[in-house]
Amino acid sequence: MDIRFEQVDFTYQPNTPFEQRALFDLNLTIEDGSYTAIVGHTGSGKSTLLQHLNALVKPTKGKVTIGDREIIPETNNKNLKPIRKKVGIVFQFPEAQLFEETVAKDIAFGPKNFSVSVEEAERLAAEMLDLVGLDASYLERSPFELSGGQMRRVAIAGVLAMEPEVLVLDEPTAGLDPQGRKEMMEMFQRLHEERGMTIVLVTHLMDDVANYANHVIVLEKGKIVKSGTPQEVFQNIQWLKEKQLGVPTAASFADKLMAKGVSFEELPLTAEALADDLLKDLQKAGDNL
Amino acid sequence: MMNKLIFGRYIPGDSFIHTMDPRAKLIASFYFIGIIFLANNWQTYGILAIFTLFAIFLSKVNIRFFIRGIKPLIWLILFTVALQMLFTQGGDVYFSWGIFTITEFGVVNGLFIFCRFVLIIFMSTLLTLTTPPLDLSDAIEYLLRPLKVVRFPVHEVSLMLSIALRFVPTLMDETEKIMNAQRARGVDFGEGNLIQKMKAVVPLLIPLFVSSFNRAEDLATAMEARGYQGGEGRTKYRVLHWHLKDTVVMLAFAVLTVILILIRS
Numbered sequence: 001m002d003i004r005f006e007q008v009d010f011t012y013q014p015n016t017p018f019e020q021r022a023l024f025d026l027n028l029t030i031e032d033g034s035y036t037a038i039v040g041h042t043g044s045g046k047s048t049l050l051q052h053l054n055a056l057v058k059p060t061k062g063k064v065t066i067g068d069r070e071i072i073p074e075t076n077n078k079n080l081k082p083i084r085k086k087v088g089i090v091f092q093f094p095e096a097q098l099f100e101e102t103v104a105k106d107i108a109f110g111p112k113n114f115s116v117s118v119e120e121a122e123r124l125a126a127e128m129l130d131l132v133g134l135d136a137s138y139l140e141r142s143p144f145e146l147s148g149g150q151m152r153r154v155a156i157a158g159v160l161a162m163e164p165e166v167l168v169l170d171e172p173t174a175g176l177d178p179q180g181r182k183e184m185m186e187m188f189q190r191l192h193e194e195r196g197m198t199i200v201l202v203t204h205l206m207d208d209v210a211n212y213a214n215h216v217i218v219l220e221k222g223k224i225v226k227s228g229t230p231q232e233v234f235q236n237i238q239w240l241k242e243k244q245l246g247v248p249t250a251a252s253f254a255d256k257l258m259a260k261g262v263s264f265e266e267l268p269l270t271a272e273a274l275a276d277d278l279l280k281d282l283q284k285a286g287d288n289l
Numbered sequence: 290m291m292n293k294l295i296f297g298r299y300i301p302g303d304s305f306i307h308t309m310d311p312r313a314k315l316i317a318s319f320y321f322i323g324i325i326f327l328a329n330n331w332q333t334y335g336i337l338a339i340f341t342l343f344a345i346f347l348s349k350v351n352i353r354f355f356i357r358g359i360k361p362l363i364w365l366i367l368f369t370v371a372l373q374m375l376f377t378q379g380g381d382v383y384f385s386w387g388i389f390t391i392t393e394f395g396v397v398n399g400l401f402i403f404c405r406f407v408l409i410i411f412m413s414t415l416l417t418l419t420t421p422p423l424d425l426s427d428a429i430e431y432l433l434r435p436l437k438v439v440r441f442p443v444h445e446v447s448l449m450l451s452i453a454l455r456f457v458p459t460l461m462d463e464t465e466k467i468m469n470a471q472r473a474r475g476v477d478f479g480e481g482n483l484i485q486k487m488k489a490v491v492p493l494l495i496p497l498f499v500s501s502f503n504r505a506e507d508l509a510t511a512m513e514a515r516g517y518q519g520g521e522g523r524t525k526y527r528v529l530h531w532h533l534k535d536t537v538v539m540l541a542f543a544v545l546t547v548i549l550i551l552i553r554s
Binding site for chain 1: 357463466467469470471472473474475476477480491492495496499500
């Protein structure tokens with residue numbers, strides 16, 4: 001299911017003294033089965049853009065096409081549920097959305113809202129809890145007695161239980177320890193690879209972008225300033241530094257090596273790519289001995 | 290949803306009204322609401338209206354804000370005005386149907402009440418639009434000080450007040466966030482019948498309460514860690530200053546009162 005933005009403008013509190021424009025003439029496509037990363041400063045409009053993806057807000061101008069539904073400013077607020085089921089959003093600090101008595105009920109809450117039968121919802125809850133790495137003993141516990149990291153997992157399971165086709169993640173690993181962060185990112189990667197889920201990731205961590213995404217959109221002040229594959233976007237390290245966006249660790253190290261005379265065919269973005277390139281160089285040097 | 294709420298918002302500025310002492314503004318607003326009941330004819334209401342408009346002009350805040358402030362209360366105002374019009378007897382009868390009669394006195398009274406509402410809302414909106422909430426709570430603390438004599442916990446109340454004011458926008462943001470998260474999970478707020486609507490609020494209310502508890506705990510710990518031990522022996526960072534212009538405003542109100550008393554019928 002593709003999501004397409006055509007000349008989308010968005011203004012907060014239009015026609016009031018507090019009017020504030022957040023998005024300017026956005027054109028973008030999130031292709032079916034892609035792993036898109038959206039990066040940009042705080043206040044660049046990432047979260048606003050995110051809310052367009054499942055019609056939580058409607059554009060003030062332009063058109064958003066989600067699958068076969070078109071969302072235009074005049075779209076009625078009714079019957080948006082099918083969209084919400086297809087596009088699941090994990091908001092920042094999703095643990096704040098837990099409310100049920102037990103973990104199982106909370107995870108099943110989403111599916112039940114979309115008229116899934118109770119048995120099916122409970123089955124999904126158990127399956128999703130396993131998927132996010134918690135065992136079945138947690139099902140009957142209260143979500144409020146879990147640790148922060150576990151609550152986060154339950155909240156994410158709650159979104160996954162709706163079995164969305166598109167999964168939108170707003171800094172899903174913020175505030176997690178390195179281990180939890182890695183586990184979580186790998187879980188999303190598995191969902192992407194094994195179930196063909198389309199993933200949209202908003203993050204400040206360029207390493208995650210380089211490691212997982214296959215499409216990057218750079219936002220600045222509500223406008224798209226660059227988009228393309230990670231290779232294309234990260235190619236110009238100077239530009240990234242000027243924009244005060246991070247540079248993937250591997251690319252930044254490779255950049256330093258290049259200053260010392262090492263040359264690469266193309267800028268390595270991940271630790272593996274960097275190691276491979278360096279290994280090739282070393283082998284070449286060895287052969288020449 | 291909450292964005293429409295103008296009443297209770299602060300708009301930064303540096304006008305005459307903005308730079309007044311918050312105590313003076315608070316006293317003046319309450320005093321104004323008191324003397325509005327002195328007005329009982331066209332002349333007095335006219336003078337009060339001119340006075341209010343002049344104050345709004347001095348604040349350099351767009352009049353649109355004030356008119357917006359009335360919107361949420363418009364039904365209450367119209368209801369009261371309608372009651373006055375329909376049930377007040379006396380003077381020429383313009384229209385009569387069953388127990389409803391529209392009379393001269395009724396119309397006049399209705400219009401007076403309308404003016405009274407609008408003026409009170411304008412003045413209190415002026416207070417909140419031009420005074421940061423923290424200044425207001427400082428002013429309230431100062432003005433409540435005499436109550437210490439009767440063992441009223443002035444410091445505690447004003448602390449609670451300033452914390453509450455500080456967290457209103459934070460809680461509003463949080464409400465909006467949780468609402469969005471639950472909508473994304475398939476909750477329809479404000480749809481269906483009354484019972485469905487009430488049920489839909491549970492996934493919003495529980496997380497809000499839980500996060501408030503957590504926030505309170507964190508805040509209390511942070512305050513204690515920074516050496517807060519209660520109101521005794523604390524010095525003040527924000528000090529209020531009473532300027533000449535505050536006295537001038539008070540005098541203006543005194544003059545206004547005298548004029549009102551002289552020309553009221």
